[in-house]
Amino acid sequence: xVQLLESGGSLVQPGGSLRLSCEASGFRFSSFWMGWVRxxxxxxxxxxxxxxxxxxDKYYVDSVRGRFTISRDNARNSLYLQMNSLRADxxxxxxxxxxxxxxxxxxxxGTLVAVSS
Amino acid sequence: DIVMTQTPLSSPVTLGQxxxxxxxxxxxxxxxxxxxxxxxxxxxxxxxxxxxxxxxSNRFSGxxxxxxxxxAGTDFTLKISRxxxxxxxxxxxxxxxxxxxxxxxxxxxxxK
Numbered sequence: 001x002v003q004l005l006e007s008g009g010s011l012v013q014p015g016g017s018l019r020l021s022c023e024a025s026g027f028r029f030s031s032f033w034m035g036w037v038r039x040x041x042x043x044x045x046x047x048x049x050x051x052x053x054x055x056x057d058k059y060y061v062d063s064v065r066g067r068f069t070i071s072r073d074n075a076r077n078s079l080y081l082q083m084n085s086l087r088a089d090x091x092x093x094x095x096x097x098x099x100x101x102x103x104x105x106x107x108x109x110g111t112l113v114a115v116s117s
Numbered sequence: 118d119i120v121m122t123q124t125p126l127s128s129p130v131t132l133g134q135x136x137x138x139x140x141x142x143x144x145x146x147x148x149x150x151x152x153x154x155x156x157x158x159x160x161x162x163x164x165x166x167x168x169x170x171x172x173x174s175n176r177f178s179g180x181x182x183x184x185x186x187x188x189a190g191t192d193f194t195l196k197i198s199r200x201x202x203x204x205x206x207x208x209x210x211x212x213x214x215x216x217x218x219x220x221x222x223x224x225x226x227x228x229k
Binding site: 037039044045047050059060095100101104105107108109110 | 148154172207
């Protein structure tokens with residue numbers, strides 16, 4: 001059974017940093033692209049970042065490029081999202097998601113990031 | 118970026134009746150490999166999103182057959198043949214043809 005377990009979400013002040021983690025199990029982690037998707041209050045879903053099998057290729061949505069960094073540790077079956085220079089509009093539930101056939105086929109339960117002073 | 122536009126944004130439905138959601142992309146979703154990567158995601162209240170359909174019409178594992186997808190190019194449709202209470206939630210189309218992957222605004226399905 002595929003499981004994705006996010007952690008690291010919390011309340012942080014504007015300009016602060018946070019690191020999200022996602023621990024994966026139930027599939028060969030190193031064989032799949034992975035991504036982070038967020039759902040801000042009152043808004044729709046947004047793909048934040050994606051990373052290739054070996055970490056050699058990464059994609060970011062424009063609004064986070066230069067502030068967020070996606071990474072992975074295949075030995076630990078783990079995905080990460082380093083978030084710097086956080087802004088109020090980064091407030092959202094962040095989901096770790098496994099790439100399937102050019103779609104997200106499995107999602108974690110999500111972790112809440114709240115940016116506020 | 119490819120813009121995904123859904124209609125309607127809200128769909129009140131009577132239990133047992135059909136529901137239909139349209140999704141239009143700002144450019145063709147046909148990939149260079151010939152496939153079209155349009156998927157549908159369901160978000161039920163208090164639950165994480167769940168993949169329903171990928172590649173226009175392929176139902177994902179465990180998805181009831183009352184859900185069906187169709188379309189081509191830039192125009193796509195999700196249909197629920199007979200809405201059940203557990204189908205209440207927000208439905209999103211998503212394109213996976215080009216990074217960044219993008220979602221529609223979401224369509225809220227609720228019971229009348």
